[in-house]
Amino acid sequence: MATLTTTTGLNKSPLAAAFTLKSKELGGQFTNKQYLNGMGFSGENQSPQLYWENAPENTQSFAVTVYDLDAPTGSGFWHWVVFNIPADVHELKPDAGDPSKHLLPDGAVQSNSDLGVPGYVGAAPPDGPAHRYLITVYALSKKLDLDKNVTPAFVSFTMHFDTLAKASLLVYGQKN
Numbered sequence: 001m002a003t004l005t006t007t008t009g010l011n012k013s014p015l016a017a018a019f020t021l022k023s024k025e026l027g028g029q030f031t032n033k034q035y036l037n038g039m040g041f042s043g044e045n046q047s048p049q050l051y052w053e054n055a056p057e058n059t060q061s062f063a064v065t066v067y068d069l070d071a072p073t074g075s076g077f078w079h080w081v082v083f084n085i086p087a088d089v090h091e092l093k094p095d096a097g098d099p100s101k102h103l104l105p106d107g108a109v110q111s112n113s114d115l116g117v118p119g120y121v122g123a124a125p126p127d128g129p130a131h132r133y134l135i136t137v138y139a140l141s142k143k144l145d146l147d148k149n150v151t152p153a154f155v156s157f158t159m160h161f162d163t164l165a166k167a168s169l170l171v172y173g174q175k176n
Contacts, residue, residue: 017054021137021167025049030173036122047097047120052137056164059087059139070131078152080120081111084143123173130174139165
């Protein structure tokens with residue numbers, strides 16, 4: 001179970017439990033489930049199961065992103081962006097990133113990945129060193145008033161102003 005957590009936010013109580021992101025199926029590396037089926041990979045293209053705990057009391061919605069910090073683009077690569085997850089939801093099921101399966105909670109919006117399509121796009125790192133995939137859940141002070149076709153970078157920019165706290169997992173992926 002992956003539980004590396006980086007948390008930032010407005011929680012000022014030293015006794016309060018930390019906002020934490022976890023996964024029952026991820027360890028320190030992606031499995032074949034999270035890799036792309038294409039570009040030399042035979043993965044299952046499934047978004048990982050994720051759950052979070054101890055969100056700030058005034059959370060109005062959540063967002064989840066999967067971002068490749070090491071993509072050879074000069075600006076990383078957004079593999080998944082989901083926002084307006086209701087505040088009473090604290091888990092995303094495995095493969096929730098497949099829009100055809102309708103596994104996301106009502107009201108949640110999957111915007112486009114950097115491939116220009118909504119939903120999860122599996123990891124496909126080129127030959128070379130392992131890539132770092134930052135999976136982050138954001139506790140937001142409101143729902144985002146954004147169109148589903150907005151770019152991942154604009155979702156990230158908008159969330160910046162409404163983030164109460166965030167928690168992350170760092171997972172590695174490498175072409176074998």
